[in-house]
Amino acid sequence: MTTASASNIEIHSLYKIFGDDPPSVMPLVRDGVDKQELLESHGHVLGLRDINLTVKPGGIQVVMGLSGCGKSTLVRHVNRLIDPTEGTVLVDGQDVLGLDQAALQHLRRHKVSMVFQRFALFPHRTILENVRYGLQMQGVARAECDTRAERWIERVGLSGYEASYPHQLSGGMQQRVGLARALATEAEILLMDEAFSALDPLIRTDMQTLLLELQRELNRTILFVTHDLEEAITLGDRIAILRDGEVVQNGDSQEIVLKPSDDYISNFTKNINRGRVIRVGSIMEPTQPRPQGQAGKDYSIPSEMLLEDALPRVVASPHDNAAVVDVKGKTVGAISVGRMVHALSGDRLTGAA
Amino acid sequence: MTGWLQEFPTLDEASLRILKKAFDSGYRSFSRSYGDAIEGFFDPLLYFLVWFERFLLSTPWWAVILVVAGVCYVAGRSRKLSIFVAVSLFLIGYLGMWEDTMRTLAIIFVSTLIAIAIGIPVGIWMSRSDRVQSLITPVLDIMQTMPIFVYLIPVVMLFGLGKIPGLIAVVIYAVPPVIRLTNLGIRLVDKEVLEAADAFGTDTWRRLFDIQMPLALPNIMAGVNQTIMMALSMVVIASMIGVKGLGQPVLQAVTNQYFALGLFNGAAVVALAIVFDRITQSYGRRIQSSRQTS
Ligand SMILES: Nc1ncnc2c1ncn2[C@@H]1O[C@H](COP(=O)(O)OP(=O)(O)OP(=O)(O)O)[C@@H](O)[C@H]1O
Ligand SMILES: [Mg+2]
Numbered sequence: 001m002t003t004a005s006a007s008n009i010e011i012h013s014l015y016k017i018f019g020d021d022p023p024s025v026m027p028l029v030r031d032g033v034d035k036q037e038l039l040e041s042h043g044h045v046l047g048l049r050d051i052n053l054t055v056k057p058g059g060i061q062v063v064m065g066l067s068g069c070g071k072s073t074l075v076r077h078v079n080r081l082i083d084p085t086e087g088t089v090l091v092d093g094q095d096v097l098g099l100d101q102a103a104l105q106h107l108r109r110h111k112v113s114m115v116f117q118r119f120a121l122f123p124h125r126t127i128l129e130n131v132r133y134g135l136q137m138q139g140v141a142r143a144e145c146d147t148r149a150e151r152w153i154e155r156v157g158l159s160g161y162e163a164s165y166p167h168q169l170s171g172g173m174q175q176r177v178g179l180a181r182a183l184a185t186e187a188e189i190l191l192m193d194e195a196f197s198a199l200d201p202l203i204r205t206d207m208q209t210l211l212l213e214l215q216r217e218l219n220r221t222i223l224f225v226t227h228d229l230e231e232a233i234t235l236g237d238r239i240a241i242l243r244d245g246e247v248v249q250n251g252d253s254q255e256i257v258l259k260p261s262d263d264y265i266s267n268f269t270k271n272i273n274r275g276r277v278i279r280v281g282s283i284m285e286p287t288q289p290r291p292q293g294q295a296g297k298d299y300s301i302p303s304e305m306l307l308e309d310a311l312p313r314v315v316a317s318p319h320d321n322a323a324v325v326d327v328k329g330k331t332v333g334a335i336s337v338g339r340m341v342h343a344l345s346g347d348r349l350t351g352a353a
Numbered sequence: 354m355t356g357w358l359q360e361f362p363t364l365d366e367a368s369l370r371i372l373k374k375a376f377d378s379g380y381r382s383f384s385r386s387y388g389d390a391i392e393g394f395f396d397p398l399l400y401f402l403v404w405f406e407r408f409l410l411s412t413p414w415w416a417v418i419l420v421v422a423g424v425c426y427v428a429g430r431s432r433k434l435s436i437f438v439a440v441s442l443f444l445i446g447y448l449g450m451w452e453d454t455m456r457t458l459a460i461i462f463v464s465t466l467i468a469i470a471i472g473i474p475v476g477i478w479m480s481r482s483d484r485v486q487s488l489i490t491p492v493l494d495i496m497q498t499m500p501i502f503v504y505l506i507p508v509v510m511l512f513g514l515g516k517i518p519g520l521i522a523v524v525i526y527a528v529p530p531v532i533r534l535t536n537l538g539i540r541l542v543d544k545e546v547l548e549a550a551d552a553f554g555t556d557t558w559r560r561l562f563d564i565q566m567p568l569a570l571p572n573i574m575a576g577v578n579q580t581i582m583m584a585l586s587m588v589v590i591a592s593m594i595g596v597k598g599l600g601q602p603v604l605q606a607v608t609n610q611y612f613a614l615g616l617f618n619g620a621a622v623v624a625l626a627i628v629f630d631r632i633t634q635s636y637g638r639r640i641q642s643s644r645q646t647s
Contacts (some may be wrong), residue, residue, distance in 0.1 A: 081552060109554035113553065114552040118545055120548065121549075122564065124568055
């Protein structure tokens with residue numbers, strides 16, 4: 001745990017076991033009994049094991065993994081929809097597990113809001129009534145509720161649908177309502193449990209764009225669950241990968257793709273379009289460019305550039321390499337075609353080029 | 354020797370008589386000492402019933418028809434249905450059964466109100482705890498399978514003949530469906546919607562009244578509908594313990610073999626049933642269609 005800035009969400013040694021008597025099997029779980037065995041010989045389901053996760057304010061932390069690995073269980077600990085078997089969950093430094101009913105309600109009304117996989121809108125309420133729900137729970141006066149809800153409805157592109165009922169809207173539109181409902185409370189933390197998983201690919205991309213656009217402006221702390229690596233890479237500042245209730249790797253998209261910590265993760269990344277993920281800066285040689293290549297404008301590329309775009313440029317240049325520059329135009333390294341091809345082919349980069 | 358293998362081992366007659374006697378006298382002394390108090394407790398109900406009956410009888414017939422057809426239109430938004438209701442009520446009056454129909458209407462209305470007032474809270478209570486559910490369900494089963502006449506006896510012993518025992522018998526018979534369907538309706542509310550409500554910090558009461566009850570309403574209405582139907586089917590039996598209305602002519606018709614009298618009054622009960630059924634059902638459908646889950 002770094003010092004300095006207080007992180008919005010901190011999870012320490014979190015364990016969750018489902019079953020009749022979770023404490024009785026805790027010693028086994030701590031000793032590392034595997035999920036299968038715990039279920040077959042001891043009749044308990046391992047939800048989460050020894051989770052340690054720190055989410056910095058203003059970022060999107062993705063939680064990814066296969067079905068049943070505990071993603072939903074993990075996010076539900078943040079607003080305590082699920083109580084842990086053991087461990088600590090801190091939101092803004094406040095121990096969520098120590099809260100009484102009233103304090104917990106306060107947390108859910110003001111600090112943490114949530115978007116659900118199957119939307120979970122209130123079917124008997126209009127769009128406006130859905131979006132203002134959280135504000136009503138906060139006790140905001142009706143007129144103000146309405147103007148604020150109205151603004152969020154407009155913000156997610158649903159003006160004109162205020163009086164419609166959820167079942168009259170398409171899936172994508174319903175999830176816009178879900179998003180507006182969650183954002184309207186102005187809660188600092190947003191939990192999104194497979195929020196876009198139920199949507200068609202095109203609509204899904206739209207929603208990702210919308211979320212990123214909103215996030216640029218709002219800077220909320222988002223915990224985003226998905227089982228889709230592309231989505232994780234598009235959205236995530238950091239990606240935590242879960243397997244059988246344990247975090248196996250937590251890093252940014254470059255680390256996940258370039259340095260998968262084990263086969264489980266390389267399996268995820270196997271089919272990804274690497275050219276569209278890996279950035280030049282992640283694989284460059286942090287040295288000066290070779291003497292023959294003048295660091296002229298034509299032969300330098302920004303370190304933020306994706307390999308997909310960088311490769312044709314470097315290939316088209318007279319030399320098979322280029323200088324890499326940062327946002328300020330300062331040369332920070334060099335990149336060769338060979339190095340790029342190597343990275344694209346998916347072989348792990350070892351220290352030397 | 355082993356007589357009990359050939360013949361059923363019965364309690365000897367003397368002890369059986371003592372057992373029944375003890376039971377009867379026990380209940381009788383209970384009703385003697387508490388009967389008045391219990392009757393007093395039900396007095397307001399009696400006043401209300403009598404008042405409502407008088408009110409219906411003193412209101413001009415056309416006003417009653419207009420109001421019922423109007424309620425029907427408000428509930429179902431169907432002109433055809435309202436016209437049907439008005440015509441059947443008119444026919445009932447034309448065939449000389451207006452007063453009895455108003456009396457029956459009064460007792461059905463009041464007993465349904467009581468059944469709802471008891472049934473919905475009990476249903477809510479049941480829906481909140483599996484233990485309560487497993488305790489109340491068999492009681493409801495017994496209420497619905499016990500021959501009606503059996504529980505008429507203690508009620509009559511307690512209250513004598515009249516409106517109140519009739520009302521109580523009707524309510525006991527008719528209350529189970531509201532209870533069952535309130536419980537079921539609340540339990541069927543989408544778990545994810547409830548989770549969303551929790552995630553936004555909803556407290557228990559608002560969760561019940563803002564989310565669970567409205568979403569359970571179509572089921573609750575179905576329960577109310579069944580309750581009314583069961584109350585109507587009690588009309589004839591209730592008339593045996595002195596409830597005036599369409600049941601009495603039917604009873605009379607049975608004992609004297611007046612076929613036409615029985616048929617007309619029976620038909621009036623059916624017409625009332627159809628009116629109530631259509632009103633509650635179309636209301637139920639209307640709320641359902643605007644509150645569909647996706
Ligand atoms: N209430 C519960 N009782 C028993 N087991 C549970 C319960 N909730 C979750 N589990 C188990 O805990 C594990 C993790 O479940 P969880 O729902 O968190 O997975 P997930 O990663 O969200 O999966 P999915 O992608 O399918 O949503 C699963 O094995 C699941 O069967
Ligand atoms: Mg899940």
